[in-house]
Amino acid sequence: MRYYKIPNETIRRLPIYLRALLIVTQQGKKEISSQELADLLTVKSTQIRKDFSFFGDFGKRGVGYDIEELVMHIKKILRLRDVRKAALVGVGNLGSAVLAYPGFKMYGFDIAAAFDCDCNKVGRKVKDIIIEDASNIQALKKHKIDIGIIAVPKDAAQQTADALVKAGVKGILNFSPCYIDVPKSIKVITIDIATDLARLSYYMPAR
């Protein structure tokens, strides 16, 4: 194996592979061939082998891949092996759904703090976390939290982002349907269902 740069498209597929592998692990499977994995996803088996070849060759010819080893490698590439602490801002419906979502833990994220500006919510306990007042966001500097999750109404998104940046986060997951402006050393990922919705529409037959 040569140490080529890993293509962006491969990085985009790794989480998809990871999810599938975690699901089949729960079903008790120990090994998987590129063909079996391909059947679960909409990807060709040669594509999968090529992708895996970028970070080592650990498949067994005639057999397939050891799932546990594969999961470990993918997590390493995606830097998911160490638990990363995240803070949630906005505990409305969306924020609550985020708190309840099991995927965070599965991917090595730990939501360690939650903030809201509604005094009725402040002090309430959700999943072992006490909701704090949003004006205390800067406090998370002490907690080694490096990810902020924005789940507030869009008019409050920018000021929330500013507060999070001030508090020292390095990455932001933004659920508000708007652009937010941050220093370019901060990585922002905006999740907007609308873009997926539009794709659903395109690929669906007309009524």
Place this chain on the structure above:
Amino acid sequence: MRYYKIPNETIRRLPIYLRALLIVTQQGKKEISSQELADLLTVKSTQIRKDFSFFGDFGKRGVGYDIEELVMHIKKILRLRDVRKAALVGVGNLGSAVLAYPGFKMYGFDIAAAFDCDCNKVGRKVKDIIIEDASNIQALKKHKIDIGIIAVPKDAAQQTADALVKAGVKGILNFSPCYIDVPKSIKVITIDIATDLARLSYYMPAR
């Protein structure tokens, strides 16, 4: 302009352009150049012009594009011009967040029905919609609803999908972190934040 096939990647970017255009429209802007749009997004201006050129040439040289016209064209390509009716299944935190999300309307989707299997919720009214019992999903056949939104716990996802297919939907938006099996004429889009999370992790500096 020649009628080439529109590249997949262009289709993927169109919703992103659309969102940006809708945002600047709200700010009162009437025309925009490819460079201005590029500055808002992480895309090169030549890319934008090339993308737009696939579906006609309606830019004014020396000026830019008429935003209203552009929005109309993109909506046409993405088949978003006619309102599509959707049914939501599962009115928990996530489902409630979905109901409250303004993006649906903006993109021509109308959530016209909601279902849940919790009898405490059935009968309650949310945003002009009365929550119906999940066993009545087949009833939506009468309502010309062709999209189903799955926001139920993952163990109930497959049976919900089966019921929706039986009820005649043509597309499914799946928020459950699992694969669902449907006839291949049905388009399914699974939204799993975990994949975005993993990308956030990869592009963030190590702790």
Place this chain on the structure above:
DNA sequence: CTTTGTGAAGTCCTTCACAGCC
């Protein structure tokens, strides 16, 4: 002078074809 529209060149990614190994 600004900005679009577009062939051509360049880059990146996917698929093929098959050698190598279990």
Place this chain on the structure above:
DNA sequence: GGCTGTGAAGGACTTCACAAAG
């Protein structure tokens, strides 16, 4: 026989460079 690993070929998308138009 079955499946991985990979150079090479092929295909898709992006960027360049510049002509054409307001």
